[in-house]
Amino acid sequence: VQRIIENVKLQTSLGAKVELLSPEKLKVKFPWLNTEDVAIASHGLENEGWFDPWSLLQAFKRKAIYLGVEFLHGEVTKFGFDEDNEVIGDDSTKYENLRRVFLKLPDGTQKSINFAICIIAAGAMSGQVARLAGMGIGTGPRVAPLPVVPRKRYVHVVHCPEGPGMNTPL
Structure with missing residues (x-):
């Protein structure tokens, strides 16, 4: 909880529009969310977006x-x-x-x-x-390996036409 509070303080000091929400306020704002195990939440109010x-x-x-x-x-x-x-x-x-x-x-x-x-x-x-290129093999300047390896990752798409709508904080 303390880390979220500190993060929100930092974000707001840098000009971000962010609010802290108690589980009760979170439930009022997003009634479809299960807030049973939520202690505190932060919510961005503007300029949220994505990066391509x-x-x-x-x-x-x-x-x-x-x-x-x-x-x-x-x-x-x-x-x-x-x-x-x-x-x-x-x-x-x-x-x-x-x-x-x-x-x-x-x-x-x-x-x-x-x-x-x-x-x-x-x-x-x-x-x-x-x-x-010889990196990670033997001795000399190229002795250290480059620790980059392929990993599987998954992207999930959910079709939910009756979902909560555009005001969903995801």
């Missing part, structure tokens, strides 16, 4: 294409490395620098791309792609 990360990503992609970026659809099959012993302060150890990536394109052809900087942005598969 896919649309934002697509907008960034369109802008990047406009600026000359080429997007390829394919599967990373491996990375290419160049040996480098010019690491400042350590002439005794040879390091491998990531220099190229190999892709399998949807038509089955292979393509290699040379790069100076590699950013792994493979979503839930980023951990697997990082392992192909």
